[in-house]
Structure formats: C-alpha cells, structure tokens
Amino acid sequence: MTPVAYLLRGLLMLVAALLALIAVALLVLRLSFSQADSLIPKVESLLETHIGAPVSIEHLSLSLERNDLVLRLEGLTASTDQAPLLTLPSAYLRLDTWASLKAFAPIFSDARISELDVHLYQLDDGSWGWPDPATLPLLFAQEPSVDLNRIDRWTALVLKQRLWLRDSQLTLHGREQTLALNAPRLLLGGSDELARFEGTVNILDADTPADQRALPALIVQAEMQPGPGGPSDFSAAVQLELQLDHLVALGDVFRADHMPYIEQAGGSVRLWGEWFGGRLDRVRAGVGIPQLTLRQQEQFAVLRDIQASGEWERDGDGGEAWLSGDAKSVEWAQPDNVSEGPALPRHWYLTHQPGRWALRTSAFELASLTAWREYAFLPESLTRVLQTLSPSGQVKGIALGQRDGHWGVDVALNDVSVEPWQQAPGGGPLDAWVQARDRRGRVTFSSDGDSQLNFPGVFAEPMALRHARGMVEWVYDGPNTMVSGRELDIDWNGAEITGGFGLINGQGRGQFGLNIDFANVDAIATPLPQWLPVKVLDEGLLEWLSNDVGGVVPSGSLRLGLPIGENRSGNPPTVALALDIEQGFLPIGEGWPMIEDVAGRLSFKGQTLSARVDRAQSLGVQARDGEVTLEDDHLAVDGELASSAASMIDFIQAIPEVDTLFLSDVRASGEVDGDLQLTLELDEPDTLALDITARPSLSRLSHAAFAQAPLTDIGGELNWQQRGERFALLGNAQGRLLDGPVRADFDVPESGISLGGVVDTGELFTLAGVDRQRTNTLLNGRADWNGHIRLEPSIWLGFQSDLVGVESRLPAPFNKSRGTPWPLEIEGDVESGALHARLGEVVEARLRLGDAVDGAVAIGRAATLPEVPPGGGLALQANLARLNVLDWQRALAPIAEGGSQRDGPPEIPRFDTPVSLMLDTPCLSANQRCLGALSLSAQLADQALDARVGGDIVSGRVAYQPALERPLDITVASLDADRLVGLSLGSESAPAPDSWLAAVETSPPEVFSAPAWLGDVPNGRLRLAEVSLHDHRIGPLTAYWQTGERRFALSPVGLTLGELSLTGELFWQDHQTRADIAVRGGDLGTALEELGQPVPMTSRVTRANASLEWLGAPWQVDLARATGELDTDIRDGRFLSMNSPSAKLVGLLNFDNLLRRLRLDFTDITGEGMAFDRLKGSATVAGGRLTLREPLQIEAPAATLRFNGHVNLLQRELDQHLGVTLPVSQTLPIAALAVGAPVAGAALFVADQLFGETLNRATTLHFRVQGPWTSPRVTLKGP
Structure with a gap:
C-alpha cells in the first residue's frame, strides 16, 4: 500500500473511532436525560440559593431531538410565606445547538411558555422587587444609563429567538393598588430570511375577572432581515403603539411619593424603531392625547389636545433627538x-x-x-x-x-x-442668566424696568428698583450653604446703590453681611425708614428716625453684620452707617419744631447717632458748624445760630410745655446772631436744658397791644435759658421808640423789663394818625419818660413822665408852658384790662378794657372820678369853668382837616357797655362872650340814646330807640336864636345880608345828589316848641322824615308863623328834589313880622300853593332852575311898602317902579299903601321862565290891574302886558272929581294932561312892560 493509502486508511479509522465515541457520548447523554427527574431537587436547591425563596418543580425532562436539546418544565412555583413570586405551569424550550454555539448565546428554535405569572412588589424605598428574604434575579437600576451597543446586542439576540408566549402576565403589587400586565399572546418567529415579533399587552386591575379582557394597552410588531454579513448584520423595524387609557391605573402603581397623580389620561403613543447593520439607527415617536390631568397635593394640571412628535438619530456611539409638541390649552394652579x-x-x-x-x-x-x-x-x-x-x-x-x-x-x-431665603435677598422681576455646576451656581441678572429687591431681615419693605444688575453665586456643601452677591448696581427710587452681600448658613447657625454704598438718595419723597436697615436698629433710635427724619443723601455707605439662627442669641447685629446729607430734616423731640435744610454728615455706629451739621434751620432759625449726638436716648445739640427776629420768636413759641403766650403778640424784624446748646433725654422731656444767646440787630420790634409804638434800631445781647418748663430771658437792649432813644433791661420772668427814654409829642400825634405839622401849634416838645413791663403773673406796664419840655396851647384847662411840670402816670394790666391814667389835676381815668369797657373818666376842675354805674359801664364826667366852643373849634380844626373824612352821617359810637355822660359848665362862650350856662346828661345803653340838654341857650331832649319805627326823636322845648346871631366860626368877618331873605339871591352851589348813606339815617321826628328871634316867638314846628338808599322824604311838615299855617312835604331822591307847599291863614304880614322882616302887605285871607321840582338838594332851591306850578289868592289886603325885599320876592314885580313909570299916585285915595280887594293868579315855572297861565289880577278900588306874559328868571327881566282899568267914564267930568275928591281930581287932571285924548277915548289902558326887574320900561300900547 502506498503511503497515501495508509494515510487515508488511518484517517478513516480515526474518523470511525471519533464517530463511535460521539455515538457512545450521545447514548450516554440520552441515558442521562432520561434520568432528569432525579435532578429536580438539585435544580430546586440551586434556584433557592439564587433567589432566596422556596422553589418547587413538579416535572422536569431533557431530551434530544435531532441535534437540538429540548427542555420540558411543568409546575414551577416560587413563593414566600407572605406572597407568591413566580408561577410557570408549563414550558417547552428547544435549543438550537449549532446556532447557540455560533452566537455563543442561547438561541431557541422553538420556545413555548404558557400562563407564566411573575409577581413584583413595591418595596419601602419605592423600588420594585421581591420581599425579603427573596432576591429578584434581575438588576433593575434606579437610574439606567443608555448603552446603544448593549441595546444592539440584546436586540440581535432576541430577534434570533423563536418564541411563543401565551396567556402570561406580570402582576404588580403596589402599596395601595395591585395591577396586572397581561399578554394574551406574544409571538417571535419566522425563517432565516425574515423574523417577526408581534404581541399585545393588557392592563388588568386585581378585581377584573379573568374572562373580561380590556382593550390592548400595548401592541408590538417587529420584523428582522439578516444582512450581508449574516444575522449579526441584521436590519429591523419595530413599531409600538401604547394606549393611554389605562395610564391612570399604571401611574398609580408606579407613582413615587413625590410624583403627581394621573387623574385622567387618554390617547395613544406610537414608536417606530429602525436597525441597520445590526445597530439601532433611528427612532420616531408620535403622541396624541386628548386630555391629561395631573395632581400634586392641591395643585392640578390639565393638558388638553396634546400633540407631539419626535425623532432620534444615531450619531456614532451616541445620538441626538428632537421633540416638538404643544397642548392646545393648559390649566394649572x-x-x-x-x-x-x-x-x-x-x-x-x-x-x-x-x-x-x-x-x-x-x-x-x-x-x-x-x-x-x-x-x-x-x-x-x-x-x-x-x-x-x-x-x-x-x-x-x-x-x-x-x-x-x-x-x-x-x-x-x-x-x-x-x-427671600434665610437672609438672602429675593425680588424681581429680573432678566437673569443662570449657570449651575454640580453643587454650585451663579446668576447674572439685570433689569431696566420696575422691579423689587427684598432683604427680609434688614429693610422694612422691599426695595423698589428702576434698574438693577449684578451677580449672585452660591455653593451647597452638604448641609452648609454659601451665597454671595457682588457687583450690585441698583437704581432704588432714583438712588444709586452699589456693593454686595454674603450669606453663610449651616447646621442652624450662620451670618449675613451687607456692604453697600448710596448715592443720590431722596429721603424726602420716600420716608427715611424705607432706606435704612430698620430691622436691626435700636427700637428707641428707630422710633426717633421714624418721626419725620429725612433729606437728600448725595453719598453714603452701610456696613451690616447680621447673625442667623442660633447664632443670634448673645450676638447682636453690627451696623455702621455714614451719610452725607443735604436738604435734611429731623426732629429735636416730641412736639418740638423740625430742624430743616440740614447739610452735613450723619453717622451711626454702635447704637450711637452723631451728625456734623454744616448748616440747618428750624422755623427760619439758621444753624451752622453744629454737632448733634444721640446715644442711649440722650440728645445733645451744639452750634451757632443766625436768624431773623420773627423766626427766633416763632422758634421759642414752638418749644413744647413752655408758656410763651406773651410772645404771640410780639412782632419783630431784623437779624439775630447767637449760639445754641441743648441737651435732652428723649424719654424725659423735663430734662431739657436749652441756652440760646442772641445778639439782636433789629430794625423793628412791637407788641400787638402797642402796635403803633414799635421799637426800632435795636441792639444788645439777650440770653434765653430753658430748664424743663422753667425759662428766663436775661440781658439788655437799646433802640429807639417814637423817634426817641430807649433802653431796656431784661430779667424775665423775675423783674420784667425796665424801660426808659425820650418821647416827642409830634410822634404821639403821628401815632394817633394825625399829621404832626397840624398839631405843632397846639402841643409840641420832648420829654423824658420811664416805664416798666412785668410779664408775671400777668402782663403789667407802667409809664411816668413830668412832661417838662412840652408846651400845650390847647384851651383851658389843657394849656401848659414848656417848663412847667405836668405829671403823667399810666398803669395797665393787659390780662385783666385794668388801666389807670392821671394827668396832673386835669384828667383822671380808671378803666377796665376788654369785650366791654367799664370805668370812669373825669375831666376838669379837681378831676374827681364819678361813681361807676351800679350795673357796670362807662361814666364820663366833665366839669369845666368855661367851655369856649369856638376856641376848641379853631384849635381842633387843623386836626379835623387832616383827618379822614367819612362820607356819611355821624354814627353813634357802639359800646357793649352802658355809657353815661355828664357835662356841666357855667359859661358856654364864643368870641369872648359868655352865652350862658349849659348842662348835658346822656345815657347810652343797648345802642339806645337818651340825652337831655338844659341851659340858657337851648333846652330839649334827643331820644334814639333802634327798635321803633321812627328811632330818632328830637324835641326842642326852647331855642334862643338871638344869642347865636352874629357868631362867626371863622377868623375873618364877612358882610352879612340885610336879612335872611336876601341870602336867597346868592348863587346856587354845585348840584348835590342824594348820598347812599341816607339809607343809614334813621327815620325820625322833629318837634320845635318855640324859637326866640328878635323878641318874637316862632313855632311850633313839627316834621317827620323817612330815609332810604339815596332817598329822603320830609312828610308831613307843619309850621305856624303868625296867622299863617304852612303844611306840605318834600322828597329828595338821587339828584332831584320835589316840594309841595300849602299856605293857609289870615294876615300875611303877621308871618313876615314873626320872621323879623318888613311887612310889605297885609291881608285878611291868604291862600297859596306851590308844587316845584329842581335839580340838587333841598337847600339848592332856585326858581330859575325849577319847574312846577304856583297859584295865590289873597283877599282884602293892602300894599304897605313897594320897595321891600318881600315885595320883590312875593310879587315878582317892583310895583313901586312900575307905578312911578305909569305916573300914577293913589296915596290920596288909598291912604297908607294901596288897598286891594283880591290878588289872584297862577303861573308855571319851566326852563328858567315864569309864565302866567291866566292874568294876574289885582282888584283894587282905585284900579284893576291885569298882567299877562312871562318873567325871565335867568336874566331877571320882565316881558309883560299890563292892562289898567280906571274908575272913570265920560259921564264923570274931571271937575266933579276935583270938587268931590281933590286929590283924585288932581290925579285925573294930571292924567288928562299926560294922556290927552287917549284918556278921553277909553277907561282901560294897555301897557308893555319890558326890561330888568329893577327898572322896567313901560310903554303905552293903547286903550
């Protein structure tokens, strides 16, 4: 096998082993999940440890579904003995293993929770949680902070969940109310492309049945979409709609003690949130509330129609938000x-x-x-x-x-x-900029309008400001507070105030300080206490300062230290006040005159007030270079004085508790310099000590009782001393009195005032209002005199002089040579009015003056005072050896001419006391001729006069009774006019007319109008029994008169003259006079004979009437200026004298000249004068002409004369037609007349020779009479 194959095989074996291991682990895990019920006690114990309260679980199971962990929980409860904490009937939770590992946070792909009920309780501190000993496994911050990153993380985590919450609620147990937030359904779900969250929340009261659901109070909707970076880069939108109808109940539960009550609420609130890139980016809000009512104790706030909208936007790690809203109306206390x-x-x-x-x-x-x-x-x-x-x-x-x-x-x-707070000032309104940083702050304020600043513990009232600016800073240091004001610049009622203040307060103790400067303070318009820190001044000083103290303060300062709280006891305020004062005024003491126009500096420190007075005045008394101190209610004043005399008197009179009544009648002008020292205990007025030294320089000084005799040019030195109510005036003065030197020594009230000097008699007459130039011929000269004035117990004066150096040229007994002594003594008591005066042996008077005058005055021989009437009154008695009326008239004429003339009748002097007058003289003389004895007695009481006159010249009575219809009644029993004939009141003699009738020829005076004072003349009656004139008796005469304003009526008037009786009336009004006269009686000649006039005619019957008006007064009668009518009818009379003034007046024709012009002489036929049977005629007077209305006919046995025409009264010329009817006819030859009446025959013969054929042709002859009254031209006009 190749290495690659070995490597591949090894890897496969490793993977197989790993998978086998995983399979075993899963098998073991599944086996352990099946045993989850055995873990319930451990889980309960674990939870009890975390929450501090018992926890019970009915069922707990764990299982794997695919790769997800599934938890099933039933019957979970947590409670204390007092209250439940948590109830969870069932829960199904499926954990998304791979998503949770990836997010490093639990993410549930399917979570179903039903009927979850969480209870929260309001604790004593106002927070929400579980009662002790339980502990809420969640942290609720009282003041949560805003952390956007945390909000983003939680939002992202929540939106990844798949949650279904059914019929769950949060029960809130407040102190006064229980409320439940019920969620019928909350759903969070979706897919990898879109996640949604929605749900509703109801608010239920504790009393609401479970089957009654209210409208949803909160509706939540949200959507999330993963972003380009996955679920963590999501975008989301959230919408919340909150209904505020249940806000009242929810607010009551969550309301803290200091929070307001929500009395009424409604409307809704909507929120929209947006996330972008896994971050909250924007939030918008909208609010619509029809009405929201809040209450805090007694305050209510009602907001209606609230509309608001807002928006928040992210800004980095923070954000910014805007909110705009308004309420249509806001009503609140x-x-x-x-x-x-x-x-x-x-x-x-x-x-x-x-x-x-x-x-x-x-x-x-x-x-x-x-x-x-x-x-x-x-x-x-x-x-x-x-x-x-x-x-x-x-x-x-x-x-x-x-x-x-x-x-x-x-x-x-x-x-x-x-x-205000504590002693820190308050006030406003002001504009201010406030800056606060943690526990300190600053206010910068200003005001350009009216505002106030209130120092509650300093000034009596808030300061009324016109302008203010400054800065106030404060610092809170735990319980301590520090406040300071600086850079204050205030216009307080026109005054400029600058400075600052400070306040330190803490733990009930503190200190307030005020440091301000004044400028241009007007404490005249605004009372002084409103400017001063009256709340920190001594009460006695404050009372004094509140009693009319003020002025203008150009500059000043106030330094004040005021303890606060517990610090006040034993720690009095400190005040230092200094003010420069102008136009100031302040009181001396209660009742004393104010000191005004003060200029100087006033300072107050240590409860001692002192003032330097550069100048001041009180009632016109000027003070300068003075010092005033007030300490412990002890007032001391020292300074120099300068004053007018009148102001000094006013000041002394204004001193309280001192009897200076005698000064009220003193008047003075001039200046007084002096010094003043005063001390006074304000609480004890009797401690007053006042010394005023005065150096007068007076031009005039007088007393009301002697106002016409002022002192002038006064100098000297006087000292007024006041000790409590006692006073003294000491010193001396010199001056002039009545243009003579006078000296005075003062020792008041002990000895009084001693006077001495020289008097000029001319000044005495000037004092009486008489020109001295008119009296120098009567009384002149200078004399020394001495006097004394005593002021206590009442004002008494005495005056003595021997009048050596004075010459009197008055009639006896008042005549005196210059070197002869004539003692004059006068004593008087002003208060009682008693007056006693004596002039040698000539005059003595003892009177009591006042509202009524009582006493007696004696003039003349021995000057023995008469008895005062029993009921009181004034008795005047004059007993003169000789009374020369004309001498007294000539002596007093210059005085009368220089006196003021009164336009009106003489008035009866008005006395409020009865007056009796006795005058007796054996010789009433005139022009060195004794006219006879005269006695006069008169009584005047209640303005009624009863006077009786007796003597050789006249006797009678005058009575005046104001209450009667005719108050004045004059009765003359007898009047010897012969004794008065020939008297001349002047020094020069003037030729007298031949008789009183001749005086009528004089030129009339200027026209007089009836004066207005006629209305003041009382109505009355005159009765004259008889008048002796030229050994004849005239009378009686009776006349009544009535008066009115510019009107005088004499009606009726009756006079008997011989056999005639005259009656009539006379009216004078304005400038017109009218008279109506009727004459009735027998022989006209008897009346003329009574008047001492030649008798021009006699008559058996006399009848005459006259009605005339003329311009002017009654005595200005003049036919040339009169208008009216005249008529006469005289019978069986005889013209006795043709050239007498009476014939001129009565006949208005000179019969003597007229008959001479006619060359007629009837004396052989008429015997003595021309006899006539009747004289009858009537005439009118107007325009200065007398016109006969019908012929004036004189019927005589010898001839009948008829006059027609007029008389020019102004030119005194005649223009008459005369007809003379002679008693001859053609059957009576002149020879027969010559035989039977030789005289008549001779006259006819002469007439025949004169008139020739004219006389033979007619028995009535017509003549024209023209020319002057005294020499008319008579021309024959024909038969």
Missing part, C-alpha cells in the same frame, strides 16, 4: 404674578454620547419647573434653589446635561422673581 408663557417647552433637543448627555429646550414658564421640580432630572444645585427660592418667571431657554458624572445647567430667564 399657578403662583401669583406668573408671566404669560407655555407651561411646558414646545421644543426639545437631546444629544448623548458615552459618558455625557445634554438637553436643550425652548421657552416655558419657570413656575412649572418650580412646581414639578421633583419630577425633573436636575442637579442638586438647581433643585435646592427651586425649592428654597420658589422662582417664577419665563424660561427663555434651558440647557442641562452631564459629562463624566458632573452636572451642568445653563438657563436664560426673563421676568424672574424669587422669594
């Missing part, structure tokens, strides 16, 4: 002041690589992250911030992730607000 924004991000982006991952989202509401922070996968540095600060606002974007086990978070925030 939001914190206050949540900004508008989505509750959840709408866009998500995730990247991951081995050892690192990162997630970024779009904008969402920060409050949702705060509210559901426990459900998010976040680092401790961020979750603790969310838990302690409870932020709210808008997340513009967030990026978080891990790298090599280290966390990193970056967040952009908008309008974020946070709550």
